[in-house]
Amino acid sequence: MRPPAPGTESDIGKARWEREVLEPTLRRSPERAGEFTTISGRPIDRLYTQDDMAEGEAPAPGEFPYTRGIYPTGYRGKLWTMRQFAGFGTPEETNERYKQLLRAGGTGLSVAFDLPTLMGRDPDHPLSLGEVGKCGVSIMSLADMERLFNGITLADITTSMTINSPAPMIFAMYLVVAEQQGADWKTLSGTIQNDILKEFIAQKEYIFPPKPSMRLITDIFQFCAKDVPKWNTISVSGYHIREAGSTALQELAFTLRDGIEYVQWGIDAGLDVDAFVPRMSFFFNAHSDFFEEIAKYRAARKIWARVMRERFGAKDERSLKLRFHSQTAGVSLTAQQPYNNVVRTALQALSAVLGGTNSLHTNSLDEALALPTEAAAMLALRTQQVIACESGVTNVVDPLGGSYLIEKLTLDLEEGAYKYFDAIDRMGGMVAAVEAGFPQREIAEASYRYQQSVECGDKIVVGVNGYVDRDEPPFPILYIDDQASDLQMARLTTLRETRDNARVAVTLDVLKEAARGADNTMYPLLDCVRAYATVGEMCDALREVWGEYEEVPSI
Amino acid sequence: MRTIRVVIAKPGLDGHDRGAKVIARALRDAGMEVIYTGLRQTPEKIVAAALQEDADVIGLSILSGAHMHICPRVMALLKEQGLDHVKVVVGGIIPDVDRERLQVMGIAGIFLPGTPMQAIVDFINQNVQPRAEVV
Numbered sequence: 001m002r003p004p005a006p007g008t009e010s011d012i013g014k015a016r017w018e019r020e021v022l023e024p025t026l027r028r029s030p031e032r033a034g035e036f037t038t039i040s041g042r043p044i045d046r047l048y049t050q051d052d053m054a055e056g057e058a059p060a061p062g063e064f065p066y067t068r069g070i071y072p073t074g075y076r077g078k079l080w081t082m083r084q085f086a087g088f089g090t091p092e093e094t095n096e097r098y099k100q101l102l103r104a105g106g107t108g109l110s111v112a113f114d115l116p117t118l119m120g121r122d123p124d125h126p127l128s129l130g131e132v133g134k135c136g137v138s139i140m141s142l143a144d145m146e147r148l149f150n151g152i153t154l155a156d157i158t159t160s161m162t163i164n165s166p167a168p169m170i171f172a173m174y175l176v177v178a179e180q181q182g183a184d185w186k187t188l189s190g191t192i193q194n195d196i197l198k199e200f201i202a203q204k205e206y207i208f209p210p211k212p213s214m215r216l217i218t219d220i221f222q223f224c225a226k227d228v229p230k231w232n233t234i235s236v237s238g239y240h241i242r243e244a245g246s247t248a249l250q251e252l253a254f255t256l257r258d259g260i261e262y263v264q265w266g267i268d269a270g271l272d273v274d275a276f277v278p279r280m281s282f283f284f285n286a287h288s289d290f291f292e293e294i295a296k297y298r299a300a301r302k303i304w305a306r307v308m309r310e311r312f313g314a315k316d317e318r319s320l321k322l323r324f325h326s327q328t329a330g331v332s333l334t335a336q337q338p339y340n341n342v343v344r345t346a347l348q349a350l351s352a353v354l355g356g357t358n359s360l361h362t363n364s365l366d367e368a369l370a371l372p373t374e375a376a377a378m379l380a381l382r383t384q385q386v387i388a389c390e391s392g393v394t395n396v397v398d399p400l401g402g403s404y405l406i407e408k409l410t411l412d413l414e415e416g417a418y419k420y421f422d423a424i425d426r427m428g429g430m431v432a433a434v435e436a437g438f439p440q441r442e443i444a445e446a447s448y449r450y451q452q453s454v455e456c457g458d459k460i461v462v463g464v465n466g467y468v469d470r471d472e473p474p475f476p477i478l479y480i481d482d483q484a485s486d487l488q489m490a491r492l493t494t495l496r497e498t499r500d501n502a503r504v505a506v507t508l509d510v511l512k513e514a515a516r517g518a519d520n521t522m523y524p525l526l527d528c529v530r531a532y533a534t535v536g537e538m539c540d541a542l543r544e545v546w547g548e549y550e551e552v553p554s555i
Numbered sequence: 556m557r558t559i560r561v562v563i564a565k566p567g568l569d570g571h572d573r574g575a576k577v578i579a580r581a582l583r584d585a586g587m588e589v590i591y592t593g594l595r596q597t598p599e600k601i602v603a604a605a606l607q608e609d610a611d612v613i614g615l616s617i618l619s620g621a622h623m624h625i626c627p628r629v630m631a632l633l634k635e636q637g638l639d640h641v642k643v644v645v646g647g648i649i650p651d652v653d654r655e656r657l658q659v660m661g662i663a664g665i666f667l668p669g670t671p672m673q674a675i676v677d678f679i680n681q682n683v684q685p686r687a688e689v690v
Binding site for chain 1: 563567568569570571572573576577579580581583589591592593594595597619620621622623624625628648650651652667668669671672673
């Protein structure tokens, strides 16, 4: 017998186990593969033990650095917000879907806008050809926002709006509708995504160059700190970075480094760190690799708390607590055997819950084929309700805390994220890194590597490259025709004929003046909105001053 | 014989370019010459690129549901420019009801989510005859 390996008791224990138990087993029956990896390509050991744990005691939930959660009572106090992203066609059609979701127990709204709205184009622009009302709801002006929330009291709900480049315009519309309903902006709550860095990095829905885009964001920080103090001014998003093909680590690192960049720009714009950071929120992907995802959320909370305290000297506890929304991975859904997507989504949602998500969207089973039908959207919501009410996982705070694997993955992801921070800091920050194409290249590499691993069968996607069904029955989908587009086009013409166009022109001029100078752009935008200027007109006014961003295409 | 030349384009307003980029790399790795136009291309710009690059194939990546507007326009412009020999393939989210209509208007190949990269490489190799080098 060999002498015991040096080290702790458990070292000896593991060495003995490997020698006496594992090795004979491996000789008899080898493992299925030489290496086991996560979906992100991270190698995973056979067994994790006490040796993989960090020194010292893990802090409890509700205590710095919040690895185990920001609330001492977890979901025993309050469940996560079940917030289903929805939007298609005309504002009226989407309004109807919202009312259904609220009646079915949804606890917050989440607006999906169509591509012309997201890109700040009116429906009659040549690039809007065929896109109006297709991927989301078409919102051209305040009139559409009034239709979208007709019969829904904004003071009583929270609304998340996935809008980035035109975030200030859409937010201004929301605020004016609230004003019309008699709501007090001081009590209004919700979120605008307003995260332009991940657009440059991943989703590519940018309009203006990086620097003026960042200025629009700090204008919102400033405006909300004073006028809409309960509004979440930004949702720093890893979701789209992951969907574009990044690894879990890249999602974590780039998202948090984006967050750091926004904080720095806010401070540089003259804000006190604790005046705006408490209203920053985050948005992560809930992808398929169960344990790595859970570790990712825990690492995110830990890193953010440390960075806010150590790098920025934040004192308000709310600045240290990372709150996040999560959405199951759209990119993991398959067009083949679509019912399998219900299972994928349920597992992904469970990982987000075990990671302590503050709100959650579950995808519908038909989203690799089309926008979801009403029935599919309802099943997605029910999936969350089953997890919340039947699985029992909500009874305990951070139920996987102390798991050797989860704690080790949390540490590894944390360490990897700090390495990326160092690299990006050396480049001069995230804006500089984006301009140099660094995160874009990292993601493209990871995405190609993953595709190759599916291609060669290293990774199996059920129904796609394994367990394939050759005779699949047809699957019913939501087909969005051009009716919404035709109607919105007609409405645009009417709007331009009936509104006070002189007033529109004056408000747009004031907006341009503010953009050229240093005045906060939110106030002139609110006036443009009240005059029924369109999203396209407001964005064009800023395009005139700042120009448009174009990335250099590369593969 | 020269290598097959492929223009990969993202028409419309959508910026989700993961698919376009992965396919572009796969075709390049398979020995084709690939020109990636980048984002937000109008049908006019795409056909102009095909003409300028002397392309054999145009690959359109469309996820947004705008395919029934973009594809007919690309096909009409190709015809106008005398580029009938250019094969057009589409990748993305295309509902079943639209597939037949796209084939009728002359789209050579439609590739849905989950298509192996190799299937697209093979399709192009089988359906496109590389032409002699123009001196």
